[in-house]
Amino acid sequence: MVCEHSPDGRRIDKNNLSKELHCGGDPLSRYKHKVLGxxxxxxxxxxxxxxxxxxANLGGGLGYLLRRLCIAPLFSGCGKNFILGRGVTLRTPGNITLGDNVAIDDGTLLDGGTGELSRMEIGDNVIVSKGCVVQAKTGLLAIGDGxxxxxxxxxxxxxxxxxxxxVLIAGNCYLGGARYNMDRLDTPVMDQGIYSRGExxxxxxxxxxxxxTILDGVKVGEGAVIGAGALVTRDIPAFSIATGTPARVIRKRVE
Incomplete structure (x- = not known):
């Protein structure tokens, strides 16, 4: 659906978090829906x-083993040799599929989302390092092998x-997100709805x-390199090196 105030974007139906937490049904039902779907x-x-x-915070090899035995069945699918670190926060694991040899490090949030299109697919031999936030809020989030x-x-x-x-992603990067409408001056920005320019x-x-930072609607081509601190607002061709804010191509990896 095209957003009224954003003709180049698609409206995103975003649930009001406060209402999810405090309205509708008994508290236990609301909690179950939030954490498991x-x-x-x-x-x-x-x-x-x-x-x-x-x-969740049990240390050592015993902690890894027991977390795998207890938590892995809650996922939609979970391959062999799954490693789940300490202090990991899980939400709606039934929307998440994991391949073989996946490692999720300490303090990460893994959220399968609650939207109609929410789904997370993580391939084989994937590492998600410490303290990441990985959310399939209202759309597909797919992480390929390796x-x-x-x-x-x-x-x-x-x-x-x-x-x-x-794909190799260094620390402290931001990918995705959405944009708020902000045309109306009589309504707080947070209440004007959000839209996305695509995957x-x-x-x-x-x-x-x-x-x-890579914003919504951007495609980074095969084998491209994005410099540290770059703000990527437009497509980057394959095998290009892009730096700056906003990012621009400074040269090709192979002439």
Whole structure:
């Protein structure tokens, strides 16, 4: 659907978080819906709570083993050799599919979202480093095989995020998000609705430097390099090196 005030974008139906937390049904039902989604039962909620209460911060190899045994069944699919670090926050794991040899480091938020199009797919041999926020809020978030996401990155999917295979992302990067309408002066910006200019797609074998930001609707071509601190607002061709704010291509990797 095209947004009335943003003809180049698509309206995003965003649930009001305050209403989700405080309105509709009893508190336990609201909590279950928020952490597991509406299609999960109270037995699964109990399993989740046991994992979070007793195992979330359990150290050593025993902690890794017990978290895998308790939490892995809550995902839509989970491959072998799954590693879940300490202090990981999970939301709606039933919308998340994990491949083989996936490692989620300490203090990460992994959120499968609650929207109709929310879905997270993580491929084989993927590393999500410490303190990341990875959210399939209202769209697909797909991470291809062999990707390595540095510490404290934020990936928040409104119109979709796709990382193709073997993408390397340094620490403190931001990908995705959405934009607020702001045409009306009589209404707070936060109440004017949001829209997206489309998915973020990062081509296979690309490298995103530390602290870079890639906005919605941007496509980074195969094998491209984005310099540290760059603000990427437009498409970057394959095998290009782009730096600056806003980012521009300074040369090709191969002439």
């Amino acid at each position: 509406g299609d999960k039962g109270y037995l699964q909620l109990l399993q989740f709570e046991v994992g979070q209460l007793f195992l 990707c390595d996401i540095g510490a404290h990155c934020i990936l928040t999917s409104a119109g979709g995020i796709v990382l193709e295979d073997n 973020v797609r990062v081509g296979r074998g690309s490298w995103i430097g530390a602290g870079a």
